[in-house]
Amino acid sequence: MNIFLSLVLLLVSSLSLADEPDVPTQLQTYYFDAARQGDVEMLNTFIASHYPLDAQDDKGYTALILAAYNGQSKAVEQLLNAGANACVQDKRGNTALMGAIFKGELKIARRLMATECNPDQRNGAGQTAAMYAGLFKRIELLNDLARKGADLNAEDAVGNTAARLANGEIRMPVSH
Template identity: 85%
Template sequence: MHIFISLTLLLASGICIAEEPDVQTQLQNHYFDAARRGDVAMLDTFIASHYGLDTQDNKGYTALILAAYNGQGEAVEHLLKAGANACVQDQRGNTALMGAIFKGELKIARRLLATDCNPDQRNGAGQTAAMYAGLFKRVELLNDLSGKGADLNAEDASGNSAARLANGEIRMPVSR
C-alpha cells in the first residue's frame, strides 16, 4: 500500500512539475497584457506579489517596454516607481525609451529620460535614442536628450547621426 501511495504522489508531483511552465507562461502573459492595456490595478497586484518586474518575453520585451510602446503612461509610472529597470534592452537592443520615441509618446519618453540610463545606449544596429528622435522627427526631444548628455553627433555603422537624421539625411548600409 505504501508503494502505491508513493507512486501516486510521485506521479502527481511529476504532473505538477510538467504543468508549472504552463502556469508560469500564463502568469507572464497576464503581466504583459496588463502592461499593454495599462491595467494598473493588475500591475499593482504583480508588484505587490514581488513578481520579477524585468521579466522578458521571447522577444526580450519587458512590461515597461510594452507599456511605453503602447502609450500607457500611468503603467510606466507605476512600474518605474516599483523598481522596473528602464535600461533593459529587448533582443534587438531597443529600450523602452526607444519604443516611446518610435511611437511618438513624448510624455512617456521624457519620463524615461529622467531615469538613470545612459542616453547613448545603443541597440543591435548601433542606433541611439537620439537617432530615433532624429529619424522620426521628434526634434523636441533632441534638446532633452542632449541635456541628458546624449551625443547628437554619434554615428551608427552607416554613418547616421541624430543631427543628420533630423535634417532628413539618411545613409543606408552599403551592400557587399
C-alpha cells in the same frame, strides 16, 4: 472495452493538458497583457506579489517596454515607481525609451529620460534614442536628450548621427 475506452480518454485528457501553457508562462502572459493594456490594478497585484518586474518574453520585451510602446503612461509610471529598470534592452537592443520615441509617446519618453539610463545607450544596429528622435523629427526630445548629455554626433553602424537624421540625411547599408 471499458478499460480501452478509459485509457483513450485518459490519454486524450493528458494530451490536452500538455497543450496548455504552464503556470509561469500564463502568469507572464497576464503580466505583459496588463502592461500592454495599462491595467494598473492587475500590475499592482503583480507588484505586491513581488513578481520579477524586468521579466522578458521571447523577444526580450519587458512590461515597461510594452507599456511605453503602447502609450500606457500610468502603467509606465507605476512600473518605474515599483523599481522596473528602464535601461533593459530587448533582443534587438531597443529600450523602452526608443520604443516611446518611435511611437511618438512624448510624455512617456520624457518620463523615461528622467531615469538613470545612459542617453547614448545603443541598440544592436548601433542606434541611440537621439537617433530615433532625429529620424522621426522629435526635435524637442532631441534637444532634451542633448541637454541630458546625449552625443548627437555619435554614429550608428552605417554612419547616421542624430544630427544628420534630424536634417533628413539618412544613410542606408550598402548591399553587395
